[in-house]
Amino acid sequence: MPTIVVDVMPKAELLDPQGKAVAGALARMGVESFSGVRIGKRFELTVDGDVSDAVLDQVREIAADVLSNSVIEDVVGVEVVE
Template identity: 65%
Template sequence: MGRVVVDVMPKPEILDPQGKAVAGALPRLGFDGFVSVRQGKRFELEVDGDVTPEILAQAREAAVTLLSNPVIEDVVAVTDASGEGQ
């Protein structure tokens, strides 16, 4: 079973209220080492077989058309994660 991981983050100029809320909560819980937080999405797409270049191209196309909203989000990575455990 292959796996493609797609990472999507809000664009830098877009407000990110979830990230802001986390950034505000961290110091209250004693985690004072962080200056800002952004929250995005991670998709794990399972493939029946190996991750071929065609599958990876499909994943890249799906990332920008279905998995992200290009007005407010950037696809930051589309990676073959077949080797990773879990």
């Protein structure tokens, strides 16, 4: 059955304490290649049947209204994955 992946990230202008914690841990491990880490959520929705345009529109709506908090998060991706 097809799967639709929805990616949600904290708004860029917001502090991301979890991301900072991971970045700090990497630095302490001597990993210097990265200047920042941000952590968001990845949703996999298994679709019953085919992925029509109507289903995709529905997912975009759900992503904005249910899967993310528009005050602090952005939906950064809605993608069909066979």
